[in-house]
Amino acid sequence: MSKLTENLTYDYLAAEAAPTREERIEATYAFGGSCSSLKLGMGKGCTKYNCRKFAQGGGCxxxxxxxxxxxxxxxxxxxxxxxxxxxxxxxxxxxxxxxxxxxxxxxxxxxxxxxxxxxxxxxxxxxxxxxxxxxxxxxxxxxxxxxxxxxxxxxxxxxxxxxxxxxxxxxxxxxxxxxxxxxxxxxxVATGYDSAYHGVLKKLIDPVRKDEKTNPGDSAGTTAVEQYIHNKTVNLLNVGSTSYGDEVELSRLLKALGLTVRVMPLYASIEEISRMGEAALNVSICATHDDYLIGHLKERFGTEYIIDTLPIGIKNTNQWLRAIAAFFKLENEAEELIAMETLQIEAALEPFKKVLNGKTVFVGGGETRIFTTAEFYQSLGMKVLGLKPHNFDRFAVPMIDDIDDPEAVVDVAPGQPAEELVVLSRLRPDLYVGHTGANAWVTKLGIPTTPLFGQSFNYMGYSGAFELARKAARRLQNTAFAKKIAANVALPFRPEWYASNPFDNIKEVQQG
The missing domain is CATH 3.40.50.1980 (Nitrogenase molybdenum iron protein domain)
Structure with a gap:
């Protein structure tokens, strides 16, 4: 997966609207099975044809x-x-x-x-x-x-x-x-990201093509200092689920490597967005969110990009830093930083491992976020029982191998809470980590929950790993709230529904 990787090129901006994700990428929004069967289906290219006979609800x-x-x-x-x-x-x-x-x-x-x-x-x-x-x-x-x-x-x-x-x-x-x-x-629903960036690319980012752009060092009046700043500038592409704490933590790590960090496009000015092409590297933390944008920035400005992983947990934060450092030839500096940070975070996590070891977890939300989050909780001694991505595409396929149990349940579904609740009623995980809106449903099953993201907390980088572990341990030390909710608030489903096959609604293409 790229690491600076596959050269995503597009010729879509001449059209009024962005193409749908059905046209553009290998993806599925309907799948029920295991990690191993999902990987098989994605490899054969048949899961993209799956659909639902009935959709309970989804995003806009x-x-x-x-x-x-x-x-x-x-x-x-x-x-x-x-x-x-x-x-x-x-x-x-x-x-x-x-x-x-x-x-x-x-x-x-x-x-x-x-x-x-x-x-x-x-x-x-x-x-x-x-x-x-x-x-x-x-x-x-x-x-x-x-x-x-x-x-x-x-x-x-x-x-x-x-x-x-x-x-x-x-x-x-x-x-x-x-x-x-x-x-x-x-x-x-993620086509909405492409729609927004299609308009931004056409109307807000200055249309200077890569063959028209000159190297700052070759331009009249450009100083060596300006050239140096350009060559060390990274666009850190934020998303709606990125908290301010996440941005501070990731910027801290990149600045420790001597890089100049610009966090955008969310909350940026129009002038800042118009100059998005003036960077040495675009760093995405969410392929689902950014691949349309960075592909066009590469095509227009020649700007390389990292779309490697989401820096949640120790393993994926290390991988993220190494990919960026390799581009700037800062491998030695990165290894020193990783060694120092890892030593500190491992020591800080020890008390939480004692609480979490042997517990089970189910994670639901955006594909890259849930797989990296699940991998981190797995590293703390928890067992991943299942995952529920809103959709699943080629960017997340390598992450399947990070889940230890190849038979862990995967329910690919945008929305569909009734489907997910049947799965959870059978798996009965000790902890549910989920997207905004899902936690209320799950709590009524008596399962303790913690949010997958939130604007008030830190989830990414090394400090984010500490916060993820701390929150999970705190939830599991006192589960009385979820138990009392389940005892007093009923879900609107009959017993027959919980006895049914939750994936009967999915029309699946045979993997022959």
């Missing part, structure tokens, strides 16, 4: 896309669709402001407008409402960028938002960014 591509663009500084987001498509913005206003405070950014509210399409607009079109909203945003807020989140309804009725943007070109001071995240086009 618009939500994921907006999770990126609404963090940009001095930006107005216009949600083009029915009123309900804006509901998520209310819930994120608080932590967005908190993040800006932590990052020493201007403390502003998220500014968002809504075209509020109704039944009449479905018949006559909503372009006039969108035009009015864009002009209002420009005159009222004077933003650096106006981002249009195009939801399902305008996609169905055929509103041409790109033609409108072309019509307004030259009349606005703000850059206008179309984000096509019509959820009905793809069963992979």
């Amino acid at each position: 591509q618009l939500t994921l896309a907006l999770g990126i663009v609404r963090t940009f500084q001095n930006t107005v987001v216009i949600i083009h669709g029915p009123l309900g498509c804006a509901s998520n913005n209310l819930g994120v206003a608080g932590y967005s402001k908190t993040f800006r405070v932590l990052k020493h950014k201007p403390v502003t509210d998220n500014i968002w407008l809504h075209t509020n399409l109704d039944e009449n607009d479905v018949i006559s079109g909503g372009i006039d409402k969108l035009r009015e909203a864009i002009v209002y945003a420009e005159q009222e807020y004077r933003p650096d960028a106006i981002v249009i989140g195009n939801s399902c309804v305008p996609g169905i009725i055929g509103d041409d938002i790109d033609a409108l943007i072309d019509e307004l070109d030259g009349q606005l001071s703000a850059r206008v960014v179309p984000v096509h995240c019509e959820g009905f086009k793809s069963k992979f």
